[in-house]
Amino acid sequence: MKRGQIEAVWRESAQCQDCGIRDLVLFADLKEPDFRLIHLPIDEIDFEAGQVLYSAGDDGQALFTLRSGLIKLVQYLPDGAQRIVRLLKRGATAGLEVTLGQPYEHTAVALQPTSVCRIPRQVVERLSRETPRLHGQLMQRWHEALRQADDWLTELSTGKAPQRLARLLIHLVEPDGTVTLFSREDLGAMLGITTEHASRTVAELKRQDAIFELSPNRYRCDIDQLECIGSADC
């Protein structure tokens, strides 16, 4: 029984150790003995676009590491208005706040087919207690999230709509110069504008040949032009 448990633990740990993106994730700095402290299963879960990972206010029992895909963190105002406060890309961590015994602060929704690792909060709490190697990574994660939050504010909530959109696109371009966009409603919730105005603004960038629609919601970007729109030089 005990032996079986240990084997199960080991199997899970081995999975983490062999993780293809381990240098990107929360457990990047862990050493072999640390993994033995993981005594709860870390599940790999897939979500389709639109599915909810967790909801604001839920009593969180786990945090998530993003293996692939894209997640939006949504925050609601008392009056029901909503705002997307951050986007999480591969390697990012969602739900860090549960390690402090807090409920989730946002609603996390997949924007694309997304694959995550679900890490029970006890795992992080135990590792945090027993190995110092996790501390650094946790701090880095908090720091990274805060930096992104501040940048999000200055870049996506400052200036005219075309500037904001251009800056967002620059954040989203893949190495191959393409971008996969999402619904105009989400776009509006990120830029702090209405759905209709988001639609018009996309159309405007198209007319200026800053972006070109390859297929529905996939665009080829002219980065130079986007940068100059983003900085209001043109």
Place this chain on the structure above:
Amino acid sequence: MKRGQIEAVWRESAQCQDCGIRDLVLFADLKEPDFRLIHLPIDEIDFEAGQVLYSAGDDGQALFTLRSGLIKLVQYLPDGAQRIVRLLKRGATAGLEVTLGQPYEHTAVALQPTSVCRIPRQVVERLSRETPRLHGQLMQRWHEALRQADDWLTELSTGKAPQRLARLLIHLVEPDGTVTLFSREDLGAMLGITTEHASRTVAELKRQDAIFELSPNRYRCDIDQLECIGSADC
């Protein structure tokens, strides 16, 4: 000589232990032996309104705990536009990022006469290494800053100008129902509007009797009315 140093250290530590707002600050959870690990002076420094604590990009050697007053954290866009991303009140910590070996991310400016404790980053780094009691507080601080950043975005960058201003005022009211406001330029940089529009919006709330000017830049607030303006119910 060595003895003298130890006494100096002790004197500084004693100051921290006797700190009047210790339950609010970063060192809240430290115990008596922890303070002996502090081997660099923690200075108490006063700033007048308008003075700069540190500038974005500076190679930070210290972080700050706010004893009294008010500090703005300013972030600049490449094109020179600026945005105030957060306000720090008593008990808050500024410059946490230096504990990760990073330069300061914002420019920190006192908005009122302000008193801070300057903590050399080595002190935090050493305490962080040698006593687990600081970890929790550090995480809490990161978390708190992130929460504030997210709220700032959803509350102060969403909706019409009067709503945003009303929400900001609610954040700023003292227990006695009064608010000390700052320059219209700063107000604009917080709400994402122009200086002129900030001025007009303040005038509008005055006309609606949601605020009443007691003396230059000091106002009495009608909280109920502000709340209903902030939520667009009226």
Place this chain on the structure above:
DNA sequence: CGGCTTCTTGAAGATATTCAAACCCAGTGG
């Protein structure tokens, strides 16, 4: 009292919202 900055106000123009209607497209069911 200048001279300076900051705040306020006005008016014209730019930008964004609102509401409504048309459109597109994928799915459904006759």
Place this chain on the structure above:
DNA sequence: CCACTGGGTTTGAATATCTTCAAGAAGCCG
């Protein structure tokens, strides 16, 4: 197969909100 439906998107036109530029008022300091 095609009409019908329902969701998201686009577009139009009227209106609201914000910015810009400019000028006047108020406050502050030497």
